[in-house]
Amino acid sequence: DAMVIQNPRYQVTQFGxxxxxxxxxxxxxxxxxxxxxxxxxxPKLLFHYxxxxxxxxxxxxxxxxxxxxxxxxxxxxxxSPGLGDAAMYLCATSRDEGGAETQxxxxxxxxxxL
Amino acid sequence: AQTVTQSQPEMxxxxxxxxxxxxTYDTSENNYYLxxxxxxxxxxxxxxxxxxxxxxxxATENRxxxxxxxxxxxxxxxxSDSQLGDTAMYFCAFMRSSNTGKLIFGQGTTLQVKP
Numbered sequence: 001d002a003m004v005i006q007n008p009r010y011q012v013t014q015f016g017x018x019x020x021x022x023x024x025x026x027x028x029x030x031x032x033x034x035x036x037x038x039x040x041x042x043p044k045l046l047f048h049y050x051x052x053x054x055x056x057x058x059x060x061x062x063x064x065x066x067x068x069x070x071x072x073x074x075x076x077x078x079x080s081p082g083l084g085d086a087a088m089y090l091c092a093t094s095r096d097e098g099g100a101e102t103q104x105x106x107x108x109x110x111x112x113x114l
Numbered sequence: 115a116q117t118v119t120q121s122q123p124e125m126x127x128x129x130x131x132x133x134x135x136x137x138t139y140d141t142s143e144n145n146y147y148l149x150x151x152x153x154x155x156x157x158x159x160x161x162x163x164x165x166x167x168x169x170x171x172x173a174t175e176n177r178x179x180x181x182x183x184x185x186x187x188x189x190x191x192x193x194s195d196s197q198l199g200d201t202a203m204y205f206c207a208f209m210r211s212s213n214t215g216k217l218i219f220g221q222g223t224t225l226q227v228k229p
Contacts, residue, residue, distance in 0.1 A: 004158070031215060042118075042205065042219035043159075050215070057216075090159065100147035100166070100209050103217065105159040 003027070004106035006091050012112045013081050021076040021109045023091030032074040033103065034066060035090040043090055049074060050096065078111075086113045116141045118208050120220035127196045128228050134181075135191045135223045137206030143167075145211040148182065148189045153222075154202040162204070165189065167211075193225075201227045 005024045013019040023032065030051050035043040047056045049068045063085070065077040078085055088108045094101040117140045127133035139148070150162040165173045165182050172180050177194045193200055206220040 033215070040222075042221050043217075044219075045216055048215055055215075092159075094215065100149075100164070100211065102161050102164070103215075105151075107156075107158045 004091055004093055004104050006089075006106035006109050008109060009107060010110050010112070012114060013078075014114050015083065016080045019078050019081055019111065021078075021089050021091075021111070023074045023076070023106055024072050025091075025093045025104075025106075026072070027093055027095070027104060028071065029093035029095045029104070030071065031094045031096050031101075032068060033092040033094075034064075034074070034076050035092065037088040037090055037108070039087075046076070081111070081113045083113050086111055116143070116208050116210065116218050118206055118218055118220035120204075120206055120223050122223045123221070124224045124226070126226040126228055127193075129196055129198060131196055132192060132194045133196055133225065135193075135204050135206075135225065137189045137191070137220055139187050139189065139206070139208050139220075141187070141208065141210075143210050147209045147211065148180075149207040149209070149217065150178070150180070150189075150191045151205045151207060151219075152200075152202045153205065154199075159205070163191070196227045198227050198229060201225060 007022045033048040034046045037043040046060045067075045090108045091106040092103040094103045146167045148165045153159040181190045203222045207217040
C-alpha cells in the first residue's frame with residue numbers, strides 16, 4: 001500500500017545533541033510537510049517542500065532544518081534540541097493539483113529530550 | 115491571522131448514537147477550505163471530510179456530515195451511527211485558498227465512543 005513512513009517511531013536524545021527524523025513516501029507526491037505537535041495541542045506547520053523548493057514558516061526556530069534529497073525522502077534535523085522541543089513530529093505529503101489537496105500523514109515520531 | 119477554535123476538549127457518545135463536534139474559525143478571507151481530520155490513538159491522522167467555502171451545499175461522507183455556516187464562521191461535524199472505531203481525536207483545520215498547503219488546526223476534540 002502506498003503510504004507515508006516515519007522512522008523511528010520513538011526517539012530519545014540528550015539536551016543539545018543533534019537528532020534527525022526521517023520521512024519517506026511511496027505516494028510520489030511532490031509536496032512534503034513537517035508538523036510539530038506538542039502534547040494536547042494542535043499540529044503546527046514547521047516548513048514544507050514543494051518539489052525541491054523549501055518553504056519555511058516565519059516562526060519556525062532556526063534550530064530546525066530540513067533536507068529533501070529526492071522525491072521520496074525528507075528529513076527533519078534539530079541541531080541542538082532543547083527540553084521544549086519534546087513533541088510528536090508529523091510528516092505529511094500531498095500532490096499539488098492547484099487546489100486544497102488532501103494531506104496524507106505518517107504515524108509520527110515522538111521525540112523525548114533528556 | 116486565521117484561528118481555529120474547538121471549544122469541546124472531550125466528548126463521549128454511545129455506540130450507534132449521533133454526536134456533533136463544534137468548530138469555529140476566524141478569517142477575513144472569502145475563499146478557503148475547511149477540513150476535519152481524525153487521529154486515532156497511536157495511528158496516523160486521516161482526512162474525514164472537507165468543504166470548499168464557495169460551495170453552499172454541506173459536504174457528506176457516509177456517516178460523516180458537516181454543517182457549514184459561512185456567515186457565522188462555523189463548521190461542525192456530525193457523526194451518525196457512531197462506531198467504536200470512531201474513537202479518536204478530531205481536528206478541525208482551515209486552509210486559505212491563496213496559500214494552499216498550510217493547514218491551521220484547532221486544538222482538537224477527543225471523542226470516546228462507548229459500547
